[in-house]
Amino acid sequence: MDYMEIREQICDVCHKMWQLGWVAANDGNVSVKLPDGNFLVTPTGISKSFITPEKLVIIDSGMNVLSAEGAYKPSSEIKMHMRCYTEREDVGAVVHAHPPTATGYAVAGKSLDEYSMIETVIAIGSIPLTPYGTPSTDEVPEAIAPYLAEHDVLLLQNHGALTVGCDLITAYYRMETLELFAKISLTAHLLGGAREIDKPQIDKLLYLRENYYHVTGRHPGYKHYNNKN
Ligand code: 13P
Numbered sequence: 001m002d003y004m005e006i007r008e009q010i011c012d013v014c015h016k017m018w019q020l021g022w023v024a025a026n027d028g029n030v031s032v033k034l035p036d037g038n039f040l041v042t043p044t045g046i047s048k049s050f051i052t053p054e055k056l057v058i059i060d061s062g063m064n065v066l067s068a069e070g071a072y073k074p075s076s077e078i079k080m081h082m083r084c085y086t087e088r089e090d091v092g093a094v095v096h097a098h099p100p101t102a103t104g105y106a107v108a109g110k111s112l113d114e115y116s117m118i119e120t121v122i123a124i125g126s127i128p129l130t131p132y133g134t135p136s137t138d139e140v141p142e143a144i145a146p147y148l149a150e151h152d153v154l155l156l157q158n159h160g161a162l163t164v165g166c167d168l169i170t171a172y173y174r175m176e177t178l179e180l181f182a183k184i185s186l187t188a189h190l191l192g193g194a195r196e197i198d199k200p201q202i203d204k205l206l207y208l209r210e211n212y213y214h215v216t217g218r219h220p221g222y223k224h225y226n227n228k229n
Contacts, residue, residue: 006032006040006168007053013095013172014048022097022179023048027160029075032093032168033085037061041081043072061085076136083141084164087148090217093168098160099179101186105129106155112178112185115202116194120181122209124153125220127178132157152217153178166216174217 001009010030017023028048031041041057042048057074058067063082065074075081081094105112106129113126128147133139133156144162147154153174154162161178165171188194197205202222209215 003034003040004053006034007056009168010040010042010056011051011053013168014042014051016172017095017097017175018047018049020099020179022099022175024098028095028097029077029081030093030095030168031075031078031081033091034058038066039081039085041074041078043068044074044076046072077140079136079138080140080144080162083145084148084162087145088164088218090166091164092166093164093171095163095165095168095171095175096160097175099175099182101182102155102161102178103159104186105182106160107158109157111155112182114185114194115197116188117181117184118197118205120177121197121202121205122213123177123215124174124181125151126223127151127153127155127181129155129157133159135159148218150218150220150223152219164217170216 010032013030017028026045026047029042031039033039039059041059042051043055043057054069055072057065057072059065059074063078077096084091084094111127111129115121128151130147131143133143144154152164156162161175163171163174165174185194
């Protein structure tokens with residue numbers, strides 16, 4: 001992909017997030033690691049519906065602005081994004097949004113750690129709730145860092161959701177999977193509660209992840225199951 005294609009892909013993702021109702025006003029931010037080691041980042045304070053390729057900002061790994069049109073500045077959440085890249089060499093893109101059902105769990109102080117739906121078990125595993133942090137400060141990167149070793153999808157306490165991927169489409173798909181799983185979990189809760197999958201069946205799903213689907217990224221494996229059973 002050349003740099004213009006990456007810029008256009010970021011805009012597509014931003015527009016999708018707005019259309020899906022995952023972001024209001026200037027909510028949400030997206031970043032992508034470029035082949036030269038620099039980063040393309042959404043600017044702060046702009047609706048994701050209005051993002052166009054030239055508005056994106058290029059920064060280096062020290063968060064210095066290398067290229068920006070007019071008065072555009074990188075997202076105020078850039079420290080959170082950069083921590084994902086420094087913790088994980090395999091991360092090529094980071095997406096932050098407030099999808100309403102997943103964020104409902106984050107606001108209610110609930111993780112999404114039931115192994116109850118096969119696609120989510122394979123793709124993501126358990127989804128932890130990371131501790132509260134004031135946006136834009138070092139509190140958020142400090143809060144998420146311990147979870148990144150085993151997770152590609154995080155709920156941010158009283159805030160929203162964060163996904164990482166080897167590329168932007170992977171990080172974006174993880175946000176879709178998270179929000180759909182949150183809706184399904186809420187529905188199952190209304191119907192009397194989700195039935196968890198038993199361990200021999202989870203074994204088979206994790207085998208599929210490793211040997212058939214070749215899913216990239218990290219997975220917490222049985223940690224959730226062992227904690228509960
Ligand atoms: P920015 O506009 O600075 O990216 O911030 C949006 C946001 O979602 C803060 O949590």
